[in-house]
Amino acid sequence: MNYSVRSATVRFGSTLALDDVTVEVPAGSVVAVVGGDGAGKSTLLRALAGEVRLESGTVEAPPRQRLGYLPASSGSWAALTVTQNIDFVAGIYGLAGDELTARRAELLDRASLTPAAGRLAAQLSGGMRRKLGFVMAIVHRPSLLILDEPSTGVDPVSRIDLWRLVSEAAASGTAVLMSTTYLDEAERAAHLVVLDSGRVLVQGSYDQVRAGFPGVVTQTSEPVREEWAWRRGRLRHEYWPGADPPPGAILAEPDLQDILIALSLARRHMVPS
Amino acid sequence: MTGVLLHAEHVTRRFGRFKAVDDVSMQVQPGEVVGLLGANGAGKTTLIRMLLGLIAATSGRVELLGGPPDRQRRRRLGYVPQGLGLYGDLTVRENLTFSARAYGAAEPLLPSALTRYAGVLIRDVPLGAQRQVAFLAALAHSPDVLVLDEPTSGVDVLAGASLWDTIRAQAEHGAGILVTTHYMQEAQQCDRLLLMADGRLVAEGSEADIVGSTTAVAVRTDNWAQAFAALDRAGAPVMLEGRAIRVANTDPAELAEVLKAAGIEASLQKVPATIEERMLILARGAKAS
Numbered sequence: 001m002n003y004s005v006r007s008a009t010v011r012f013g014s015t016l017a018l019d020d021v022t023v024e025v026p027a028g029s030v031v032a033v034v035g036g037d038g039a040g041k042s043t044l045l046r047a048l049a050g051e052v053r054l055e056s057g058t059v060e061a062p063p064r065q066r067l068g069y070l071p072a073s074s075g076s077w078a079a080l081t082v083t084q085n086i087d088f089v090a091g092i093y094g095l096a097g098d099e100l101t102a103r104r105a106e107l108l109d110r111a112s113l114t115p116a117a118g119r120l121a122a123q124l125s126g127g128m129r130r131k132l133g134f135v136m137a138i139v140h141r142p143s144l145l146i147l148d149e150p151s152t153g154v155d156p157v158s159r160i161d162l163w164r165l166v167s168e169a170a171a172s173g174t175a176v177l178m179s180t181t182y183l184d185e186a187e188r189a190a191h192l193v194v195l196d197s198g199r200v201l202v203q204g205s206y207d208q209v210r211a212g213f214p215g216v217v218t219q220t221s222e223p224v225r226e227e228w229a230w231r232r233g234r235l236r237h238e239y240w241p242g243a244d245p246p247p248g249a250i251l252a253e254p255d256l257q258d259i260l261i262a263l264s265l266a267r268r269h270m271v272p273s
Numbered sequence: 274m275t276g277v278l279l280h281a282e283h284v285t286r287r288f289g290r291f292k293a294v295d296d297v298s299m300q301v302q303p304g305e306v307v308g309l310l311g312a313n314g315a316g317k318t319t320l321i322r323m324l325l326g327l328i329a330a331t332s333g334r335v336e337l338l339g340g341p342p343d344r345q346r347r348r349r350l351g352y353v354p355q356g357l358g359l360y361g362d363l364t365v366r367e368n369l370t371f372s373a374r375a376y377g378a379a380e381p382l383l384p385s386a387l388t389r390y391a392g393v394l395i396r397d398v399p400l401g402a403q404r405q406v407a408f409l410a411a412l413a414h415s416p417d418v419l420v421l422d423e424p425t426s427g428v429d430v431l432a433g434a435s436l437w438d439t440i441r442a443q444a445e446h447g448a449g450i451l452v453t454t455h456y457m458q459e460a461q462q463c464d465r466l467l468l469m470a471d472g473r474l475v476a477e478g479s480e481a482d483i484v485g486s487t488t489a490v491a492v493r494t495d496n497w498a499q500a501f502a503a504l505d506r507a508g509a510p511v512m513l514e515g516r517a518i519r520v521a522n523t524d525p526a527e528l529a530e531v532l533k534a535a536g537i538e539a540s541l542q543k544v545p546a547t548i549e550e551r552m553l554i555l556a557r558g559a560k561a562s
Binding site: 028030035036037038039125127152153155156157158159160163164166167168170171172173181182183184187188189190205206207230231232233234257260261264265268 | 399400428430441458497511512515552
């Protein structure tokens with residue numbers, strides 16, 4: 001089953017939060033949305049979750065009871081223990097008795113939260129709290145899982161734990177749409193979507209995005225056009241959208257960070273078509 | 274500017290019986306950007322608090338700008354903590370005025386991207402813009418040493434690129450910069466890396482030096498979902514990378530056996546681990562011991 005948002009436009013007052021965005025989330029895949037503050041990541045996720053009204057466009061998503069959603073805020077109740085948090089959410093979906101006990105034990109184990117089962121959510125580290133939020137979002141085995149920045153501010157060990165949990169969900173057939181500010185997570189996703197001021201800058205697998213990147217990137221200590229250059233360590237990288245660098249320039253193999261900076265610069269410097 | 278800017282020599286810090294920092298020696302020279310890596314609890318923050326003179330070392334020697342980290346020397350320091358250290362109920366302009374006066378410096382000019390926020394309370398300004406304000410506040414007095422905690426985390430790529438422009442310009446003017454981070458993207462911007470685990474300095478140098486001999490196995494197969502499930506059941510630390518599977522710090526022969534038993538055909542390739550996988554393995558090792 002493929003879920004999707006098609007030609008979606010969302011406006012908050014005079015702000016165009018999403019501008020004609022189409023994203024598909026196939027079963028068994030992780031789709032990662034990247035972009036900065038105000039790019040429209042949360043709005044896209046909330047549109048698929050049915051939490052914002054579209055001005056135009058369509059949403060294809062499962063019914064509420066087949067949907068799991070981890071909001072950008074913690075997603076758990078501070079005054080409840082880890083177990084109480086899980087049981088409360090499970091209860092909403094009608095999960096109880098032995099079935100709940102077994103499911104809870106399995107998820108706590110996979111999230112390495114078993115030793116913390118009796119702790120109040122308020123006493124968990126940031127990483128543990130995000131893992132608890134994740135567990136609460138998948139306790140009812142949703143067919144679509146929406147995760148709003150599950151790893152922001154999380155330490156690297158918990159971040160790898162989280163990615164493993166996300167991988168497991170996808171491997172068992174769940175469609176996963178997640179937002180992230182970390183490009184390595186986007187590279188690891190089967191499909192990545194780059195949003196910039198409400199519009200899709202580029203999307204596809206990392207290989208497709210690399211292959212479809214127009215122009216070339218050069219590396220130098222003295223860029224020719226300051227407004228097309230950025231730092232990478234001690235050197236600068238410079239973008240040539242027309243693939244016309246000066247003779248003798250040293251070409252760089254652009255990574256995802258280079259590609260995103262180059263495309264963002266192009267969007268700002270060029271007259272919109 | 275010459276001389277070592279930040280210097281720790283065999284520094285240890287205990288909290289009760291817990292050794293938060295254990296016999297660490299390191300330095301930061303003028304003009305270099307040094308990355309300090311490590312998982313939570315590795316001792317990064319404690320080390321920095323000693324270098325800044327906020328807490329004393331239990332043993333060993335700490336020097337800031339060639340002497341003890343006292344008030345006079347701390348005036349020549351710029352620090353941007355992860356929480357940014359701004360006042361949420363003051364405006365952008367008021368925050369900058371306050372920090373400039375505290376350091377006796379001239380108030381910095383707002384770059385054009387920030388002018389529209391001048392009269393807005395910090396708590397109402399987007400995070401990326403808040404980060405830029407924290408930088409302006411920390412740089413207004415032209416510090417000789419900059420300490421930055423995950424300076425570009427959560428910032429979009431263009432704003433991140435412009436922050437690195439600022440950081441690099443400071444280094445080119447002779448400042449020494451210590452960046453604490455968890456992330457590859459930031460580590461790759463540094464000249465030199467230090468890796469801490471369990472209070473100790475365990476590796477130092479380039480990205481390759483940090484990863485050392487740690488490897489991962491890349492598993493490619495048409496049956497990726499089944500392969501993932503089989504390896505996961507066998508207790509291997511599996512992760513997805515697109516449609517490929519990555520397993521850190523494991524013998525490919527063992528994985529091949531698991532996959533064969535599950536009747537899955539796959540190609541296995543030994544590849545260098547990432548910095549994060551190295552941190553994960555160190556953290557797991559520390560917990561086990």
